[in-house]
Amino acid sequence: MSAFSDAEREAVYRAIFERRDCRRFLPDPLPGDLIARLLSAAHHAPSVGFMQPWNFLLIRSIEVRAQVKAAFEHANAIANAQFHGERGELYRSLKLEGIMESPLNVCVTCDRSRHGPVVLGKTSQSEMDLYSTVCAIQNLWLAARAEGVGVGWVSIVEIEDLRQILALPTEVVPVAYLCLGRVVEFPASPELQRLGWLNRVELEPLVYEDRWGRPSSLFTENPLDADDPSGTKTAP
Template identity: 60%
Template sequence: MAEPNGRPDHAFPEAQREGLYRAIFERRDVRAQFRPEPIPPEVLARLLEAAHHAPSVGFMQPWDFLLIDDRAVRERVHAIFERENAKAAEAHTGERGALYRRLKLEGILESPLNLCITCDRSRGGEHVLGRQSIIETDLFSTCLAVQNLWLAARAEGIGVGWVSILDQNELTEVLGLPENVYPLAYLCLGYVDDFHDQPELALAGWRQRLPLAERVHGNGWGEALDAPTLLEALATRETTR
């Protein structure tokens, strides 16, 4: 990795930069291959601290963290998944439907720990700085906490899987959430036997990563990017990943 220009004293040393990018590129949505051993408290504390240091609009910090290791609670959540997944499968027919039904889409019972990251939509009061025009910024902020935790987990060798095939109203009831608290992310955490080289859905043939160079626009949607050096750099990066 080339040394940065501008203010080199603001950049991390090369090895630390490489570690950050490695966590980003090797992060995976883990649904299987969980190991049974628990996450040590000091490691879990580091992950939660990383999540808690996410940026948030108006510094509202709308997140809370529900640690779920009770088997009975997880079985209730798993039952919600089973019902919702059966409904989702009906949208896919033929070979696509057969492939969908083969996919492993959660690790609720296999992982040693489930974690629900919630968003308190009332935190910060009625008028949160920066939220007046875009009310959903509290949800966006909580997503950043999820990403912080996910990247920190990868650096610690811990797999994370986001279970999105859930009825949020039923999940709210199971977890006893207050009316103003939204269950934004239901995650499965644990050490794993291995991390796949590619996202699981790409390996299964469900979808492939889109070319980045085709997703970058100029000064308006669909306008060509007048930056040949950047386009060349983007193309080079894609061929080396």
Template identity: 60%
Template structure:
């Protein structure tokens, strides 16, 4: 029998399917404090992780692992580690912004019924990996694609997600038993929500604004500040 090419026709999405994809993109939010106590069912979690696992990865290296955390004592330890780092972060801002910073809710570690730590195994695939030969960070970028897939899938499932980045990696590695050689890429809080901000929360609260897209598009080469 002749070998098949493995190719399939790239049919365009129906208009309703296309609109659903864009709706997920444009209504995705970084959730902090709107989590409901209802647990995320195992079958839903599996769908979310399957979506993450189907993210593009350079050289098909698939460098990610997913650590799921539901234990309240473990989440309490992680929240305490966040609190210490967050106090340090507040002091890094100009004095006139510190009160605004402290007023922001920047994590939902204790409130979200499910936390997920996404890691990158930088040694997976060996010493020479297709597509990583000249940019050694492609494994990290690939793992971030898995985070984005997970985020959009969560939005479709009616699950809110927040990315917590204010940690010392050493604290998280100690609490979760992560080997030193493994890179932590994202610590995520997930849970059902019944409300989402219409615009990003940091925009609503005046911390920052969305930049105009036209100012970010250059044609044929760099046109910004040097």
């Protein structure tokens, strides 16, 4: 099949560059057909050995989400104590979850026992099932952006707390706890960048060639346009 048209290619890059980690949600419920499309996009992610190790646990119950919120508060108190001075003040000002506000929570899990003890692609690197699950999460996130749906990843929660609250089997690992919902806007830049927590790292120093630490000539020969890193703009 040929490459996408210019408009199609630009839309793909737009979803990538405009994806945001969202924390503030509108209460409007998400239609079932929309949720099904997002899950289908996630389910079509690449997976090593075509193992497809993921499951998607939809969490609508206020009671269950309240338990997850309490687990977040406990983990966040521990995290909060590790940041001091101005950094600590900034940390405490951040909104780091939307568990109760979002109309839908989704826990994306990895079944590490799927397909048995010997799985193509895991014989040398056993973590490939976890990495494959992250690909499904990224697919969901990009599809959500294209649909105008915000996604927030809540990582400040202990895995064992999620196991207990969600009654996960021993072999199932919770990889991502996500909040989904409509948002007022998708900001032009990530919130942590806007608030001065961290800046985006430049790409060029991160790219090596043939061996670690050897700079690549890629960007001296093909400089990136800071205003159009995807290279999708066309002449007016």
